[in-house]
Amino acid sequence: MSLTPLQQLDAANHLHPFTNHDDMHRLGTHIITEASGVWVRDAEGRRLLDGLAGLWAVNIGYGRREVVNAVAEQMTRLSYYPSFFNSTTEPAIRLAAKLAELAPARLNHTMFCNSGSEANETALKLIRAYWKLKGQPARTKIITREFAYHGVTIATTSMTGLPSCTAPFDLPLPGFIHAPGPNAWAANREADPEAYGQWCVEETERIIQRESPDTIAAIFAEPVQGAGGVIPPPPGYLRALRQLARKYNILFAADEVITGFGRLGAWFASNLWDLDPDLMCLAKGLTSGYIPLGATMVSDEIAATLKHGGYLAHGFTYSGHPVSCAAALANIAVLESEHLIERVRDDVGPYFQRKFADLATHPAVGQVRGEGLIGAIELLPPGGKSALTPTSMLGVKASNLIREKGVIVRGIRDLIAAAPPLTITHEELDILFAAIRAGLDGMWK
Numbered sequence: 001m002s003l004t005p006l007q008q009l010d011a012a013n014h015l016h017p018f019t020n021h022d023d024m025h026r027l028g029t030h031i032i033t034e035a036s037g038v039w040v041r042d043a044e045g046r047r048l049l050d051g052l053a054g055l056w057a058v059n060i061g062y063g064r065r066e067v068v069n070a071v072a073e074q075m076t077r078l079s080y081y082p083s084f085f086n087s088t089t090e091p092a093i094r095l096a097a098k099l100a101e102l103a104p105a106r107l108n109h110t111m112f113c114n115s116g117s118e119a120n121e122t123a124l125k126l127i128r129a130y131w132k133l134k135g136q137p138a139r140t141k142i143i144t145r146e147f148a149y150h151g152v153t154i155a156t157t158s159m160t161g162l163p164s165c166t167a168p169f170d171l172p173l174p175g176f177i178h179a180p181g182p183n184a185w186a187a188n189r190e191a192d193p194e195a196y197g198q199w200c201v202e203e204t205e206r207i208i209q210r211e212s213p214d215t216i217a218a219i220f221a222e223p224v225q226g227a228g229g230v231i232p233p234p235p236g237y238l239r240a241l242r243q244l245a246r247k248y249n250i251l252f253a254a255d256e257v258i259t260g261f262g263r264l265g266a267w268f269a270s271n272l273w274d275l276d277p278d279l280m281c282l283a284k285g286l287t288s289g290y291i292p293l294g295a296t297m298v299s300d301e302i303a304a305t306l307k308h309g310g311y312l313a314h315g316f317t318y319s320g321h322p323v324s325c326a327a328a329l330a331n332i333a334v335l336e337s338e339h340l341i342e343r344v345r346d347d348v349g350p351y352f353q354r355k356f357a358d359l360a361t362h363p364a365v366g367q368v369r370g371e372g373l374i375g376a377i378e379l380l381p382p383g384g385k386s387a388l389t390p391t392s393m394l395g396v397k398a399s400n401l402i403r404e405k406g407v408i409v410r411g412i413r414d415l416i417a418a419a420p421p422l423t424i425t426h427e428e429l430d431i432l433f434a435a436i437r438a439g440l441d442g443m444w445k
């Protein structure tokens, strides 16, 4: 297969994230040229339905003039100014205020950054500073869970509970502890996920006691684990985990990089499940991916400690970038004015989950699971679950078959995941699921 000049240029100069470059360049990079709504178009002129919203990000769909106009206006008026030097800009102030209005009651303070990784990294540093100011500098250890994905910096990779992310870099660093994640399917406990969730919490408590509670700074949790395979919490699990943190005076941080801004039919999973986190990390749906922006929200108590703790030596050149913040404000205005979050809760979310449930009896399907507008299908080989191997990678095979049918989903290990824009219609969902079914039909051929 011969590569186009653009593909050749890509192969010559461009290193991609999370990619096997030899495999990619053998086939030629898939170059996307334009997008509108839930549809993207590639360099060959093919139209594909984006069932993953880019990378779980494009909540309001592609090509919205509201965001484009807000960005153009802001760039024209003030293209950039930092929030260092006792300065800032109006969009950063207004966005921090808007987030305080939307977030759980105690979260009224935001530090901005550029990505989900930086939001978690910022949380880690603010937590360290907080405990030091509180006279408990020994509280430095961080508990996260297996199957967690929290980012790619050295520290946030250390938080990530996926050996494929940590092993190549000899991580995690010391002090990052992984408790079991509530993935009942992977643990062969799918018959009783609730009991498995309870065991995970008990095991987390044993870890806290083993490590000594007063050395633990925080527990971080994605309310629905995303990149680790779309793992919704079993009933009772998240509340119990949150309670556990409270019992030992450990901070609880919700990583809502995927679950924020309507994906689950609420502004945040923390609202939906009453998690009352001490910190919340945001990115992706904050701007629907139009422009990079991340945010770390902290409780009144943490903010008061940091604000009165002297010079706060953290932040990025682009923290609170006015153009990114203007994009976020326009994005939030679209979510509000079109009632997209209620739409996920009452309409497309339930429809999406019903369509997933319809696939549960397909012979190549072991389990379907999801919440709101995010879902996953565990795939089976003809020999059943016991015939799966660590290298079977059925998810990649299925996602390739589904892409041939004109729909983009994500293959992860032996599963496929979908999380389309919140604007998706019933007709588009029908197209999405028809392609998934056709792909599944091809799995055993």
Ligand SMILES: Cc1ncc(COP(=O)(O)O)c(C=O)c1O
Binding pocket: 114, 115, 116, 117, 118, 120, 149, 150, 151, 152, 222, 226, 227, 255, 256, 257, 258, 283, 284
């Ligand atoms: C839950 C979660 N946290 C953090 C990140 C990292 O975000 P970024 O890729 O913007 O650094 C991701 C990215 O997928 C994520 O899903």
